[in-house]
Each structure stands twice: as structure tokens, then as C-alpha cells.
Amino acid sequence: MLLARLKAGGPAIAKQGILVAFIVFMITFSLMSDRFLSADNIMSVFRQSAIIGVMALGVTIVVIGGNLDLSVGSMLSFATVLVVDLHDKIGPELAIPVMVLATLCLGAINGFLIGILRLNSLIVTLGMLSAIQGLVLIYSGGQNVDIVDQTGTWFAIFGRGAMFGIATPIIIFLGLALVFHVIMTTMPFGRRVHAVGGNPTASIFSGIPRSRVVFMTYLISALCVAIAAIILGSRVMGSQNNVGLGYELQVLAAVILGGTSLLGGSGSILRTVLGVLMLAFIQNGLILMGQPYYTQWLVTWVVIIVAVWLDVAAKRGRLFSPIA
Amino acid sequence: MTNSMRLLLASCGTLALASAATADTVRIGITQNNVGIDSYQTTYERAFIEAAEANPNVDVIVLDAGGDVARQISQMQDLIQQNVDAIIIWPTDGQALVPAVRNAHREGIPVIVTNSNIAEAGMEFIAAFSGPNNIQQGIYSAEMMCEALDGEGQIVQITGMPGYTTAIERQQGFDDRLAELCPGVTQLDIQPGDWNRERAQRTMETFLTRFDQIDGVYSGDDNMGVGALNAAIAAGRAEGMVFIGATNFAVGYDAMARGEYWGSVYQSPVDDARAALQTALDVLAGEDVPKLNYFDTPKITQENMHEFDRPVF
Numbered sequence: 001m002l003l004a005r006l007k008a009g010g011p012a013i014a015k016q017g018i019l020v021a022f023i024v025f026m027i028t029f030s031l032m033s034d035r036f037l038s039a040d041n042i043m044s045v046f047r048q049s050a051i052i053g054v055m056a057l058g059v060t061i062v063v064i065g066g067n068l069d070l071s072v073g074s075m076l077s078f079a080t081v082l083v084v085d086l087h088d089k090i091g092p093e094l095a096i097p098v099m100v101l102a103t104l105c106l107g108a109i110n111g112f113l114i115g116i117l118r119l120n121s122l123i124v125t126l127g128m129l130s131a132i133q134g135l136v137l138i139y140s141g142g143q144n145v146d147i148v149d150q151t152g153t154w155f156a157i158f159g160r161g162a163m164f165g166i167a168t169p170i171i172i173f174l175g176l177a178l179v180f181h182v183i184m185t186t187m188p189f190g191r192r193v194h195a196v197g198g199n200p201t202a203s204i205f206s207g208i209p210r211s212r213v214v215f216m217t218y219l220i221s222a223l224c225v226a227i228a229a230i231i232l233g234s235r236v237m238g239s240q241n242n243v244g245l246g247y248e249l250q251v252l253a254a255v256i257l258g259g260t261s262l263l264g265g266s267g268s269i270l271r272t273v274l275g276v277l278m279l280a281f282i283q284n285g286l287i288l289m290g291q292p293y294y295t296q297w298l299v300t301w302v303v304i305i306v307a308v309w310l311d312v313a314a315k316r317g318r319l320f321s322p323i324a
Numbered sequence: 325m326t327n328s329m330r331l332l333l334a335s336c337g338t339l340a341l342a343s344a345a346t347a348d349t350v351r352i353g354i355t356q357n358n359v360g361i362d363s364y365q366t367t368y369e370r371a372f373i374e375a376a377e378a379n380p381n382v383d384v385i386v387l388d389a390g391g392d393v394a395r396q397i398s399q400m401q402d403l404i405q406q407n408v409d410a411i412i413i414w415p416t417d418g419q420a421l422v423p424a425v426r427n428a429h430r431e432g433i434p435v436i437v438t439n440s441n442i443a444e445a446g447m448e449f450i451a452a453f454s455g456p457n458n459i460q461q462g463i464y465s466a467e468m469m470c471e472a473l474d475g476e477g478q479i480v481q482i483t484g485m486p487g488y489t490t491a492i493e494r495q496q497g498f499d500d501r502l503a504e505l506c507p508g509v510t511q512l513d514i515q516p517g518d519w520n521r522e523r524a525q526r527t528m529e530t531f532l533t534r535f536d537q538i539d540g541v542y543s544g545d546d547n548m549g550v551g552a553l554n555a556a557i558a559a560g561r562a563e564g565m566v567f568i569g570a571t572n573f574a575v576g577y578d579a580m581a582r583g584e585y586w587g588s589v590y591q592s593p594v595d596d597a598r599a600a601l602q603t604a605l606d607v608l609a610g611e612d613v614p615k616l617n618y619f620d621t622p623k624i625t626q627e628n629m630h631e632f633d634r635p636v637f
Contacts, residue, residue: 033534041533048526142359142366144547144637146575160558236522236551238575242361243522287530293486293516 017311018259018271022278025303029285036285043167049280050169051076051228051235052247053273056254057180058224060272063255064184065217066197066264067114067121071106071128072225072251076244078136079103079229084239085145092155100226106132107222108215115214129248136241146238159235169231174273176227181269193217198265254279257304259311278303351383352376352604353403354412357439358391363637364571364593368439371597382605393420400424404431410451410604412436418489422446434607438600440489447615454603455596457618458490461570461589462497464623468587469498469540470506472566477509477539479566480531482517482524482552484544491516494544494570512538517548524551532559540566546576546588553584572624574635580626587625590632595619 030037055072062069079099086095106128113124147153161168184190195203196213204210233239258275260267282303286296313319359369369386376384385408389396396416403411404427411428413435415421421442426449428435434451441453469479481498484491495514502509512535517524524543531538532555541556543549549569556562562584569576569588579585599619606613624632 035533038533044529044533048529051522137360142361143363144573144575148578232522236525236554238521238550240362240519240521240547243520245520283526284530284533287513287515287527288534290513290534292514 017314018257018274018278018307021303021307021310022274025278026281029281029289033285033288035288041284041288043170045280045284046170046173046277047167048284049276050173051232052250052254052280053173053276054176054224054228054231055221055247055251056258056272056276057177057269058221059251060255060258060260060267060269061180061184061193062121062217062221063260063262064197064264064267065193065214066200067214067217068125068252068262069110069218069221070122070125070248070252071110071132072221073244073246073248074129074132074136074242075103075106075222075225076229076232076247077239077242078106078132078139079226080233080239080243081136081140081145081241083229084147084233084237085140087147087153087155087233088149092153096230099229100223103222103226103229104219107219107225110222111215111218114218115211118211133242140241142241144238144240147233150237155234156237157234158230159232169235172227172231176224177269177273184269189213189216194265196264250279253300253304257307259308278307349381349383350409350605350608351385351406352410352412352601352608353385353387353406353408354438354600355387355389355396355399355403355414357389357396357414357416359388361391367636368593368597371594372601375598375601379601379605382601389416391416393417396421397424400428404428404433407431408433410434410436410608412438412600412604413442414438415440415442418443418446422449425449434604436600436604436607439596450615451607452603452613452615452617454600454617454619456591456621458493459497460618461591461621462494462499463501464589464621465494465542465568465570465587466498466501466505468623468625469502469542469566469568470509472568472586473506473509473540475506475508477566478512478535478537479509479540479542480512480528480535480538481514482527482541482543482548483514484516484519484548486516486518488519491519491544498542509540517543517551519545519548521547521551521554524548525555528552528555529559532556532561538565540568543567543569545569545571546573546585547571549585549588550575550579553579557584572632572635573637577624577629577632577634580624580629583626585626587623589621590624590635591621592635593637 035041059069059072082102083095083099086098110125110128113119114121158168163171192208192213195208196210200210254275255272257278258272260272282300283296286299356369359365373386376382387399389399393416411433415437418441422445425435425442425446429449437450437453439455442450483495515527517527541552543552546569549567553562553567556565567585572588572590576585576588596619603613603617
């Protein structure tokens with residue numbers, strides 16, 4: 001009967017499995033902790049999710065284009081170490097552009113290997129994950145880097161500042177999400193990414209420059225990492241060599257939770273935002289309830305798998321696969 | 325066995341004895357955990373090589389496993405093949421390295437474990453352990469917390485990566501000592517910060533939302549402690565809050581100098597490296613070396629910090 005209802009609900013509601021899951025989840029948690037839906041806590045969770053969130057926006061575009069990007073974790077370590085280290089050496093006004101350019105170069109390497117040479121993205125970005133971590137260690141010699149004057153620098157605005165009463169990381173995250181949403185839904189580039197990810201062969205016959213499109217998706221992903229690094233560096237005012245360790249999986253989890261297909265061709269920026277927020281609220285909510293960390297690991301992945309299942313079920317109108 | 329073969333063997337034996345007698349230098353091989361992954365290990369390696377170079381009677385073979393258990397096992401085999409006089413190992417995994425350590429022991433090569441100890445099952449095969457006493461560090465932190473709060477208050481704890489021996493032992497030492505020494509101090513919650521400053525900052529932000537009154541924060545290292553401090557400052561609640569850490573980092577030292585951070589435990593990678601080499605030399609000299617050799621990791625607070633150099637990491 002649930003199946004029938006899922007079908008009867010029509011495609012509009014059926015496609016919003018993640019939204020329904022999100023609302024159900026938020027109501028459940030707010031019943032268990034009276035702090036959960038306080039304005040302070042909501043602001044705090046939005047702010048915390050900005051770093052993973054900005055990275056997830058870029059990765060969503062890569063995944064819609066039919067590829068993966070697992071290198072974002074160590075790329076974040078690279079970018080953060082670089083911008084923090086250069087901050088005290090050449091000043092933030094130079095450190096930021098130098099770091100952005102260097103990070104874009106890494107994105108260009110990904111884009112070249114995957115877009116132009118057509119190598120498998122899983123292999124390339126997994127390799128880059130390790131190679132870039134090596135690069136960070138060579139650059140820093142294993143030393144932590146710190147910004148000495150934490151209160152006097154305008155660099156603090158990106159991670160610690162606020163505009164119109166809203167923390168800057170939130171403005172950057174949601175603003176960027178809006179821009180990417182418009183690009184992906186209304187502009188030719190967005191349609192090309194969908195086409196390349198959905199059916200590479202057809203896209204070539206349609207005259208879409210596939211190599212260039214894939215190359216661009218990796219540049220965008222690297223740009224997002226650079227922006228995330230600015231927020232992270234400014235928020236923490238220092239960086240370890242492996243600060244982004246494991247972030248690639250959290251990013252990928254958010255993208256999957258948002259319902260973007262790992263096969264490429266379909267996905268949505270706004271739903272990735274929901275995925276990011278949901279993961280952040282789960283971690284926050286469980287700590288608010290005083291649950292130990294292993295429940296967070298367990299619950300996070302149970303929620304992801306259930307959400308993905310509901311999403312798939314909603315799309316095909318039944319809970320189980322029609323093929324036995 | 326033919327006579328000629330016996331002769332050959334005998335002469336080989338004499339030759340080996342002769343070379344051992346003339347060479348008064350000892351060859352020590354070290355296989356490290358993961359140099360370069362953090363400043364501590366990087367500084368440790370540098371200090372180890374310097375200490376070895378300062379001693380004309382020591383020849384060292386310095387290897388690094390890059391955090392990889394399989395690579396460390398083959399490095400152990402290589403060192404056994406090279407027939408070094410002693411092996412120092414910083415285990416990538418206390419359990420998985422036990423067979424490799426047993427092999428070296430069987431070949432008559434003494435093994436000295438450095439920094440983090442091998443699993444219980446391997447203890448009988450090692451000559452000695454040299455490193456910090458993490459339980460003692462937890463105890464020191466609990467004593468400082470108790471003193472800073474005058475025995476009364478509510479605190480939260482941010483631990484290292486779940487499952488890591490260092491994290492477990494520090495928490496154990498802290499929890500036990502605090503309960504015993506300071507029953508008036510209650511722990512509101514314990515959550516991991518994964519040795520990551522940003523993660524610790526997030527955990528602390530959530531604690532601040534959840535609890536209206538937090539008097540103290542104990543973090544498994546200063547890197548996380550400074551993350552917690554950042555969160556409290558941003559929330560405008562750092563005033564009067566006591567921050568205690570462990571493994572004093574440069575950022576923790578600086579925060580202490582600014583009066584924002586109460587105290588920590590001073591653990592020098594240079595002392596760690598020197599202690600490992602010295603323990604190996606003592607073992608080779610035939611001295612009666614205890615199984616567990618802890619180097620001193622004293623308390624460092626705002627009051628006595630001038631006695632310590634600013635940490636290099």
C-alpha cells in the first residue's frame with residue numbers, strides 16, 4: 001500500500017525522498033533535545049557544515065559529469081597548509097591568489113588525466129589523494145603551520161566573521177550553492193555536464209566537447225576546495241598536514257545522500273546542500289543527546305543507506321527491485 | 325662432514341669473531357612509524373640521527389614504514405638479514421608486528437620498542453620499551469584540572485582518535501585519577517576530536533550549545549585543546565574556563581603565554597629519540613635494563629613555562 005501511495009503521490013513528491021527523510025529526522029531529533037532547534041544551534045551547524053558543503057558542491061558537478069573525485073581530502077590539506085603558511089610570509093592578499101592558483105593546477109592535472117587522456121577517475125583521483133598528501137609533507141616537512149597574529153588579520157573574516165548577523169562561512173556556502181544551481185539548471189554548461197555524464201557517446205555525436213567539459217568539472221572541484229581551505233584556515237588559524245584526512249568520504253556521503261547518481265547524468269546542487277546539512281545535523285544531534293561517538297558512525301551510515309533506498313524506491317515506485 | 329668443510333666453517337667463525345672484536349662500532353637499525361605525517365615524528369627522526377652522529381661508536385640504518393604495516397614487516401626482515409646489532413621499532417600496529425619482533429628475537433637481535441608499545445603478546449620478545457607514559461600523562465592532566473578548579477566544577481573531555489593506544493591510555497589515566505582525587509568535578513561528556521583541531525572545534529561548539537555551564541576542558545593533545553579554546557572564544561565563553569591539554573604544541577605554549585590556556589604535559593620528541601637510542605646502547609652494553617623505560621614528561625603550566633623551550637611543533 002505504501003508502494004501504491006508512493007506512485008500515487010506523483011513524481012513531484014516522489015523525487016523528494018531526501019527532503020521527506022530530512023524533515024522526519026529533524027522532527028525526531030527536536031523531540032529528543034530541546035536545544036536542537038534553537039537558533040544558536042542551527043547557526044552553529046550551518047557554520048560547521050560549510051567546509052564539507054563547499055567541497056560537496058564541486059564534487060556534485062564532477063559526479064553529474066560521470067566521474068568521481070576522491071582527491072579533495074588531501075587537496076584540502078594542501079590548500080589549507082599553503083594558505084596558512086603563506087599568510088605570515090607574504091600576507092593574505094597574496095597568499096590567497098597563490099594558493100588558489102596552485103590548487104587549480106592540481107585540479108587541472110585531474111582534469112587532464114581524466115578528461116583529455118580518458119583515464120578512469122577512480123584510479124586517478126585515488127592516486128592523487130596519496131600523491132598530494134606526499135606533496136604536502138614535502139612542502140611542510142611535517143611541521144604544523146599556524147597564523148601568529150590571529151586577531152589582527154582581516155583573513156579572519158572568512159571563517160570567523162559575519163555579515164548582517166550571519167556567519168561568513170554560511171553566506172559563502174549558500175551563495176555558492178545558489179550560483180552553481182543556476183549554472184547547472186539554466187546554462188549551457190550545466191546541460192553539457194548532464195549530457196556527458198548521462199550518455200558520453202551520445203554527447204560526442206551531439207557535438208559536445210566532452211574532454212573540455214570533464215576538464216572544467218575538475219577545475220570547479222579544485223576551486224571549491226580552495227574556497228573551503230580559506231574558510232578552514234581562517235576558522236582554525238592553523239593547519240595540520242593531514243587536516244583533510246577522510247573529508248573526501250564525508251563529501252561523497254553528502255553527495256550520495258543528496259541523491260546524485262554515481263553513474264552520472266543526474267543530480268542536484270540543492271539536494272546536495274540538504275545532504276550536507278543532514279549529515280551535520282545527525283552528528284550534532286547525537287552529541288546533543290549525549291550519545292557516544294560510535295553511535296554517530298553507525299547512525300550516520302544507516303541514515304545514508306536508508307535515505308538512498310527510499311530515494312531509489314520513490315523513483316521506481318516500489319520498495320524492492322522488480323527483478324528477482 | 326668433510327674435513328675441508330669443517331676447516332672452512334671454522335675459519336669463517338674465526339673471521340666473524342675477529343671482525344666483531346675489531347669493530348667497536350655498533351650497528352643499530354630503526355624502523356619508524358610514519359615520518360613527515362606530523363611534526364613530532366619529523367623532529368624525532370632528526371633528533372635520532374643527530375644523537376647517533378654525535379656518538380662515533382654508533383652506525384645507524386634509518387628506515388620509515390610510512391604508516392604501512394606490510395612495509396614495516398619487510399623492513400624488519402631486511403634489518404634481520406643485514407644482521408644489525410639491535411633493532412629499534414616504532415610500531416605502526418602493536419598487534420601485527422608481534423611475529424616480526426619474535427623473528428628478530430629468535431635470531432638473537434635485541435628489539436627496542438620506541439614511543440608506542442607493542443601488544444602484550446609481544447612483550448616477552450622485546451629487550452625493552454622506551455617512550456612516554458601516557459597513563460601518567462592522563463594522571464598529570466587530571467591533577468592540574470583538579471588544582472585549577474579547586475576541586476569543584478563541571479568539565480568536558482575531547483579525546484584523540486578512537487582506538488589509538490595513546491588516546492585510550494590518556495583518557496584512562498585522566499578518568500581514574502580525576503574520580504579518585506576530585507570527586508567534586510563531574511565530567512559532563514567525552515567525545516573524540518580525532519587529533520584534528522577543526523574537528524575538536526566542532527565538538528566543542530556542540531558542547532557549548534548543550535551545556536550552559538562548562539568550567540573546564542581536557543583535550544588529548546594541545547592541537548585539539550586550541551581548537552576547543554577557539555570555539556569558546558568565538559562563543560564569548562572562554563573567560564574563566566580552564567583548558568588543560570597534553571603533548572604541549574607550540575600553539576598551546578603560545579596560548580599559555582597569553583594566559584588563555586592553563587596547562588599541559590611537556591613531551592619532547594628530542595628526549596623521546598635520545599631515550600630510544602640510549603636504551604638500545606644500554607641493552608647492547610649488557611646492562612640490566614628494565615622492560616619499561618619511561619622518559620620524563622613533566623607538567624607545564626603558565627607558572628613554570630619559562631623553564632621550557634617553546635616546542636618546535
